[in-house]
Amino acid sequence: xxxxxxxxxxxxxxxxxxxxxxxSTAIKLKQINPETNVCILEKGSEVGxxxxxxxxxxxxxxxxxxxxxxxxxxxxxxxxxxxxFLFLTTASSIKVPNFLLPKVLQNHGNYIISLSNLCKxxxxxxxxxxxxxxxxxxxxxxxxxxxxxxxxxxxxxxxLDQNSQPKExxxxxxxxxxxxxxxxxxxxxxxxxxxxxxxxxxxxxxxxQYGIGFKExxxxxxxxxxxxxxxxxxxWPLTHDTYGGGFAYHAENSQLYLGYVVGLDYKNPYLSPYDxxxxxxTHPAISKLLKGAKRISYGARALIEGGLQSLPKMSMxxxxxxxxxxxxxxxxxxxxxxxxxxxxxxxxxxIHQHLTRNSxxxxxxxxxxxSWVYQELHKSRNVKPSFxxxxxxxxxxxxxxxxxxxxxxxxxxxxxxxxxxxLIKAAEASKIEYPKYDGVLTFDKPSSxxxxxxxxxENQPCHLQLQDPDLPIHFTLNEFDEPAxxxxxxxxxxxxxxxxxxxxxxxxxxxxCIHCKTCDIKEPSxxxxxxxxxxxxxxxYSGT
Amino acid sequence: MSVLVLAEHNDQAFLxxxxxxxxxxxxxxxxIHLLICGSKIENLANEGKNILALKKVITCDDExxxxxxxxxxxxxxxxxxKNYTHILAPATTYGKNILPRVAALLDISQISDVIGIxxxxxxxxxxxxxxxxxHVQSPQTLNLITIRPTAFERxxxxxxxxxxxNIPYIExxxxxxxxxxxxxxxxRPDLSNAKIVISGGRGLENADxxxxxxELADKxxxxxxxxxxxVDSGYIGNEHQVGQTGKMVAPDLYIAIGISGAIxxxxxxxxxxxxxxxxxxxxxxxxxxxxxxxxxxxxxxxxELMAELDLxxxxxx
Numbered sequence: 001x002x003x004x005x006x007x008x009x010x011x012x013x014x015x016x017x018x019x020x021x022x023x024s025t026a027i028k029l030k031q032i033n034p035e036t037n038v039c040i041l042e043k044g045s046e047v048g049x050x051x052x053x054x055x056x057x058x059x060x061x062x063x064x065x066x067x068x069x070x071x072x073x074x075x076x077x078x079x080x081x082x083x084x085f086l087f088l089t090t091a092s093s094i095k096v097p098n099f100l101l102p103k104v105l106q107n108h109g110n111y112i113i114s115l116s117n118l119c120k121x122x123x124x125x126x127x128x129x130x131x132x133x134x135x136x137x138x139x140x141x142x143x144x145x146x147x148x149x150x151x152x153x154x155x156x157x158x159x160l161d162q163n164s165q166p167k168e169x170x171x172x173x174x175x176x177x178x179x180x181x182x183x184x185x186x187x188x189x190x191x192x193x194x195x196x197x198x199x200x201x202x203x204x205x206x207x208x209q210y211g212i213g214f215k216e217x218x219x220x221x222x223x224x225x226x227x228x229x230x231x232x233x234x235x236w237p238l239t240h241d242t243y244g245g246g247f248a249y250h251a252e253n254s255q256l257y258l259g260y261v262v263g264l265d266y267k268n269p270y271l272s273p274y275d276x277x278x279x280x281x282t283h284p285a286i287s288k289l290l291k292g293a294k295r296i297s298y299g300a301r302a303l304i305e306g307g308l309q310s311l312p313k314m315s316m317x318x319x320x321x322x323x324x325x326x327x328x329x330x331x332x333x334x335x336x337x338x339x340x341x342x343x344x345x346x347x348x349x350x351i352h353q354h355l356t357r358n359s360x361x362x363x364x365x366x367x368x369x370x371s372w373v374y375q376e377l378h379k380s381r382n383v384k385p386s387f388x389x390x391x392x393x394x395x396x397x398x399x400x401x402x403x404x405x406x407x408x409x410x411x412x413x414x415x416x417x418x419x420x421x422x423l424i425k426a427a428e429a430s431k432i433e434y435p436k437y438d439g440v441l442t443f444d445k446p447s448s449x450x451x452x453x454x455x456x457x458e459n460q461p462c463h464l465q466l467q468d469p470d471l472p473i474h475f476t477l478n479e480f481d482e483p484a485x486x487x488x489x490x491x492x493x494x495x496x497x498x499x500x501x502x503x504x505x506x507x508x509x510x511x512x513c514i515h516c517k518t519c520d521i522k523e524p525s526x527x528x529x530x531x532x533x534x535x536x537x538x539x540x541y542s543g544t
Numbered sequence: 545m546s547v548l549v550l551a552e553h554n555d556q557a558f559l560x561x562x563x564x565x566x567x568x569x570x571x572x573x574x575x576i577h578l579l580i581c582g583s584k585i586e587n588l589a590n591e592g593k594n595i596l597a598l599k600k601v602i603t604c605d606d607e608x609x610x611x612x613x614x615x616x617x618x619x620x621x622x623x624x625x626k627n628y629t630h631i632l633a634p635a636t637t638y639g640k641n642i643l644p645r646v647a648a649l650l651d652i653s654q655i656s657d658v659i660g661i662x663x664x665x666x667x668x669x670x671x672x673x674x675x676x677x678x679h680v681q682s683p684q685t686l687n688l689i690t691i692r693p694t695a696f697e698r699x700x701x702x703x704x705x706x707x708x709x710n711i712p713y714i715e716x717x718x719x720x721x722x723x724x725x726x727x728x729x730x731x732r733p734d735l736s737n738a739k740i741v742i743s744g745g746r747g748l749e750n751a752d753x754x755x756x757x758x759e760l761a762d763k764x765x766x767x768x769x770x771x772x773x774x775v776d777s778g779y780i781g782n783e784h785q786v787g788q789t790g791k792m793v794a795p796d797l798y799i800a801i802g803i804s805g806a807i808x809x810x811x812x813x814x815x816x817x818x819x820x821x822x823x824x825x826x827x828x829x830x831x832x833x834x835x836x837x838x839x840x841x842x843x844x845x846x847x848e849l850m851a852e853l854d855l856x857x858x859x860x861x
Contacts, residue, residue, distance in 0.1 A: 444829075446806035446807055447807045449808075450788070450808060450811075453672070455789065459782075496777075499750050500750055507776075509776065511776075511789070540672075
């Protein structure tokens with residue numbers, strides 16, 4: 001669709017993604033200079049619809065950005081007042097005393113929040129400062145000039161059918177030209193992926209590392225609810241060679257934010273992160289909280305875990321890559337929101353200098369290195385790599401590295417593999433039998449996807465593109481038993497038998513997609529490319 | 545307080561939606577009048593006066609009304625609108641064609657697709673594709689409401705003694721004129737308001753096998769539905785899809801064949817009065833909500849079922 005006339009809009013700054021990073025950039029830009037023209041494109045139907053996070057929030061960046069946030073009815077109110085770290089075995093749990101925990105896992109002074117609600121609030125602050133926010137509009141393509149400088153983005157065409165032909169309601173996408181383009185799409189943003197490749201931003205860096213995070217919101221019985229309590233677990237049900245762990249945060253309205261993270265560098269192709277999470281809920285330490293409770297929400301999202309070693313260059317000609325789109329999450333702290341916000345605030349300062357004095361956007365690297373985000377990420381950098389040695393050695397190393405050496409060990413471990421390279425062959429792996437769903441604590445995928453309120457307009461092009469459409473059946477199925485059937489948390493990918501010719505087919509139920517990006521990350525041959533579907537589609541998370 | 549119900553009909557007979565809307569009206573007030581706009585509608589008027597809940601049947605009988613043209617019917621409604629506090633129409637193509645025009649001409653807001661009446665000023669309607677139910681309180685002195693027919697029972701059609709009143713046709717200049725009507729010839733009832741629906745799912749395995757569903761539907765004079773899996777695999781067109789993103793149905797009898805019963809499908813049919821499931825997987829979730837379940841191979845069961853139906857028909861005739 002390149003030959004149609006498209007409308008053009010011009011802004012000083014266009015930001016892709018109304019998450020904590022993008023919103024902070026916009027707010028800070030307007031604080032520095034109210035005359036700057038800033039717009040934010042958000043593919044979700046409203047701000048917050050695609051925001052999905054634990055979330056125990058450190059207010060450091062918020063304090064800097066909007067110091068009087070408490071007086072402005074900010075939805076950051078539930079202070080952490082109790083903490084527990086448990087090592088789970090098959091039937092019981094061992095509590096790790098808090099004083100033994102590294103500082104990164106101590107949450108005194110932090111808040112249990114819904115990041116989706118915080119983003120809604122940040123969006124209100126941004127709009128009152130004159131930022132234009134466009135929900136329901138997906139930034140589909142990057143715009144470049146003849147010199148290969150980034151000059152803006154193009155929103156997706158609306159109203160194309162599954163063969164990419166215009167339907168009755170066809171509307172061509174709009175070209176948004178800007179002096180600076182900020183990519184803040186969150187973990188594994190599809191445009192971020194493109195610029196990293198195009199500009200070689202990850203040159204000399206470790207391969208990026210990811211996890212998949214699940215979360216359910218449960219309304220639990222008041223006698224089991226302890227407002228402000230934070231619980232983290234490691235161990236069961238994951239085996240010691242798989243990175244991951246669980247969380248349970250007691251939120252307002254008798255709600256429990258219950259979740260699980262599985263590192264996507266797992267090796268067994270039969271592992272199903274979704275089923276590990278469902279199994280997790282049956283552990284007595286968790287199931288006792290859920291007696292008489294009702295599940296009201298479900299979702300999943302990939303997390304970026306590579307830390308400093310994998311953090312790409314965040315600046316390019318005409319643009320900046322910030323927040324989780326770059327990889328500013330502090331994995332040992334299990335927090336990325338405050339670092340995302342700060343990365344956005346730094347971006348605003350660098351952009352302002354660029355707009356007024358034509359200084360280079362590459363100044364970002366310097367400013368970032370001087371910031372507390374960098375210091376924080378530097379301190380935690382060796383924790384994730386140590387998990388290559390297995391859970392127990394990693395826990396011992398982490399205790400040494402963080403508590404005794406305060407993250408200042410004079411070496412840096414690198415990540416050896418990209419997550420998609422770690423699967424062993426199905427023939428060499430042992431099948432995992434997961435227990436049946438009981439419909440009380442554990443549920444099947446369609447019932448879970450239902451609670452994410454995900455929806456995509458009917459009859460549109462499939463947004464999950466296979467480089468080689470035959471690969472799943474001709475290769476991945478034999479080699480790895482097509483793990484897409486298991487790593488997708490929404491049941492998008494199925495192996496079916498075509499009854500006409502008894503051949504196996506790789507079915508893609510793109511309607512179910514909850515935009516988590518796990519397939520884009522974990523597909524062993526990198527055969528699946530996630531691009532954005534029509535704007536407004538995807539999950540409609542609320543209160544997550 | 546007075547309620548006017550707009551009758552949906554084809555000049556010969558009332559469409560069933562009319563009876564559901566009258567039932568809804570009776571939840572607002574008992575002073576209910578039925579407006580029949582059409583051509584040669586004497587028989588309809590006589591049928592109407594027997595409807596128990598009605599106090600009055602108002603007819604506007606003119607050749608100019610022999611096709612459903614919103615531009616011609618709305619002035620008729622407008623001429624008597626001031627006598628009423630509520631004007632109801634079915635949330636079908638008929639009602640959705642006419643009532644918004646009346647609302648616009650009166651410059652008031654219409655309340656659409658109502659599934660429940662809380663009180664004469666508060667109406668219940670689904671929003672976000674049925675994921676949430678809104679209770680809408682209206683301060684308007686006149687409320688224009690479209691009613692979802694499947695949400696209400698049929699009213700009692702006998703025992704009434706309504707007065708019949710004729711009102712004059714109002715000729716209004718209009719750019720719109722009737723040219724042609726093309727009705728899809730289908731002996732099968734419309735899926736949205738059929739009394740019996742037979743739905744097929746992934747278990748049918750291919751489009752050819754769907755003829756089993758069509759045959760069974762013909763024998764039971766039922767509409768044909770399908771699950772998303774069947775539609776996505778190309779077994780049948782998506783106008784037959786029942787579910788969260790398809791049609792919502794609430795027939796007297798819903799027979800789900802080769803359908804597992806994922807929650808997205810259930811969302812579209814769980815209000816059916818009687819649910820029958822046929823599936824070879826005993827563990828299929830559909831059996832949890834089915835009133836009658838048969839676990840077996842549908843390719844054996846359906847032909848047996850059809851044979852039994854044939855036998856029944858022979859006995860009855």
